[in-house]
Amino acid sequence: MPTPAETEALLLSLRVAVWSVLGSLPLAIAIAWLLARTRFPGHALLNGILHIPLVVPPVVIGYLLLVFLGRRGPGGMFLENVFGITLGFTWQGAAIASAIVAFPLMLRAIRQSIEGVDRRLEQAARTLGASPANAFCTVTLPLIAPGVFAGMVLSFARSLGEFGATITFVSSIPGETRTLPLALYAAAQVPGGEAQATRLVVISITLAMIALIGSEWLARRTRHYSSGEP
Amino acid sequence: MIDVAFTHRQGSFSLDVNMQVPDSGVTGLFGTSGAGKSTVADAIAGLIRPDAGRIAIGETVLFDSARGVAVAPERRRIGYVFQEARLFPHMNVQANLHFGGRRRGAASPDTFEQVVGLLGLEPLLDRRTRHLSGGEAQRVAIGRALLSGPDLLIMDEPLSSLDQQRRDDVLPHLERLAADTGVPTVYITHSIEEIIRLADHLAVMANGTVLACGPIQDVMARPDLPVLTDRRDAGTILLTTVAGHFDDDHLSALRFGEHTLLVPRTDRAEGAPLALRILARDVSLALEPPQRSSVMNVLPGTVTGIHPRGDGHVDVSIDSGQIIRARITRRSADDLSLKVGLELYALVKSVAFAERDAFRRHAAGEE
Numbered sequence: 195m196p197t198p199a200e201t202e203a204l205l206l207s208l209r210v211a212v213w214s215v216l217g218s219l220p221l222a223i224a225i226a227w228l229l230a231r232t233r234f235p236g237h238a239l240l241n242g243i244l245h246i247p248l249v250v251p252p253v254v255i256g257y258l259l260l261v262f263l264g265r266r267g268p269g270g271m272f273l274e275n276v277f278g279i280t281l282g283f284t285w286q287g288a289a290i291a292s293a294i295v296a297f298p299l300m301l302r303a304i305r306q307s308i309e310g311v312d313r314r315l316e317q318a319a320r321t322l323g324a325s326p327a328n329a330f331c332t333v334t335l336p337l338i339a340p341g342v343f344a345g346m347v348l349s350f351a352r353s354l355g356e357f358g359a360t361i362t363f364v365s366s367i368p369g370e371t372r373t374l375p376l377a378l379y380a381a382a383q384v385p386g387g388e389a390q391a392t393r394l395v396v397i398s399i400t401l402a403m404i405a406l407i408g409s410e411w412l413a414r415r416t417r418h419y420s421s422g423e424p
Numbered sequence: 425m426i427d428v429a430f431t432h433r434q435g436s437f438s439l440d441v442n443m444q445v446p447d448s449g450v451t452g453l454f455g456t457s458g459a460g461k462s463t464v465a466d467a468i469a470g471l472i473r474p475d476a477g478r479i480a481i482g483e484t485v486l487f488d489s490a491r492g493v494a495v496a497p498e499r500r501r502i503g504y505v506f507q508e509a510r511l512f513p514h515m516n517v518q519a520n521l522h523f524g525g526r527r528r529g530a531a532s533p534d535t536f537e538q539v540v541g542l543l544g545l546e547p548l549l550d551r552r553t554r555h556l557s558g559g560e561a562q563r564v565a566i567g568r569a570l571l572s573g574p575d576l577l578i579m580d581e582p583l584s585s586l587d588q589q590r591r592d593d594v595l596p597h598l599e600r601l602a603a604d605t606g607v608p609t610v611y612i613t614h615s616i617e618e619i620i621r622l623a624d625h626l627a628v629m630a631n632g633t634v635l636a637c638g639p640i641q642d643v644m645a646r647p648d649l650p651v652l653t654d655r656r657d658a659g660t661i662l663l664t665t666v667a668g669h670f671d672d673d674h675l676s677a678l679r680f681g682e683h684t685l686l687v688p689r690t691d692r693a694e695g696a697p698l699a700l701r702i703l704a705r706d707v708s709l710a711l712e713p714p715q716r717s718s719v720m721n722v723l724p725g726t727v728t729g730i731h732p733r734g735d736g737h738v739d740v741s742i743d744s745g746q747i748i749r750a751r752i753t754r755r756s757a758d759d760l761s762l763k764v765g766l767e768l769y770a771l772v773k774s775v776a777f778a779e780r781d782a783f784r785r786h787a788a789g790e791e
Contacts, residue, residue, distance in 0.1 A: 312510075314506065314508070314510055315510055315512060315513075317471050317497075317510075318504070318506065318510040318512075319512070319523070320470075320471070320496075320497040320498050321469050321470075321471070321497050321498075321500075321502060321503070321504040321569075321572075322498075322523050322524035322527060322528075322568065322569075322572045323498045323499075323524050323527030323528040323572055324498055324523075324527055325496070325498050328498075328527070333512055333514075336514045337513070337514055
């Protein structure tokens, strides 16, 4: 059985990943729709900026977050003074770091599935009395459900494995920001920590397997629901 | 009246449309592909916004560029049947049928039953849409449009994606719809057969403009519409009444004005209205009534127009109470010294009536 410290790291990892996925999902759907269905000045630029986390080292993202959203950063001071929210060195900060690093993965999956939906179905819905929002919710959204789900799984997996941005932005505070990868790294740094590291490796792999099997099962359910057609 | 008048530019293609559609019965919108028919449908339904113009159903203005009116498609109450069925793949047939009603105030159970019965959808209700054949899917799409409570139904070549057998499967349903639902319909097609079976009114489009619009027999009788007259099966339409049957000879007598026509036995009751299509190539002309000829139908009339064609033929319009057209060779026309005002006889071979698609109902209200 995992020790209390291990359980803590496991639960923290799950909490950070879940919040990171759920928090970024509405934004990802909205932006994916914008990119897939509209053309506006700066379309390519926005698309490029959103893909930066995919191509730069996560440490760069973590450092930028530290500069802008850390306690001394302009964004961090604004959040602290106006809303009383602190992101630096908190698990919420870890969730934000994860969300940003995983965002392009979720965005790409959702955008591709929106592009796969026949717009003529949405037109048909409009002629049958559905407003654009209603057509999106009752026709488009159910049809892209498998893509949305795939995006969530990718993003969740990326969040569980997040290391560089997290340790740079919120450090590795046991119980607050020390997720499984960070705990593993900490154990590996200590002389004689091999046994501890091995246990964390087993926990990580078990968690990943459970998540994979679970997502496969859910994906089948979702595909059945939206009846196979993109 | 449904007024459709607008201009619209789409890339290098520009439309200048002006037509009035009666607010009952079926109006055929006929034209070759690329004439702009679907763009007209999209403009009426609100799926495209024309550059300028006005579209109104009776008093209800749907689009008026001068007053800045452009009603959103979901508020227009236009039932639109597309070339492809466009059913929602994540819903079964029943949910597809209810989609419009849920959003526009559900159709009464009676209406639902009526539409389902009319289109033969009963056995399909619980099916998933991907398990439907093309003809079944198109019938569901028609039902879905009808059940959204439309003020106007637009069908954009609903049969064009189907093979001949499926067409024959759907067409009778369309004929019954036209008669039974009372929803004014614009039926877009490039098939003259479908027009003749379904439409009471006809609008003819070419190159982005409406060339003619009016009662079908008037438009079909016009000699100046190449999309109609350049066809091998060019002809006119006669509105007649069944006068009686001769069962031994397998013939029926039809009356129009003071004339009687003998045609292959029809199963229409005596007194029923019946429209006929007479192909110009099946009509020949004589200056005197032929003696002892096998041609049964000889109609006296007056030449009202002579229209030379490029291919050595001449189209002759004859007023015999209604307009009949004969396509004869130029040499025959010269031999007969045809001129406008000449009285002569139009000889109509009975076989011209034998085509199944020659029988067409009158406007639903007259039946």
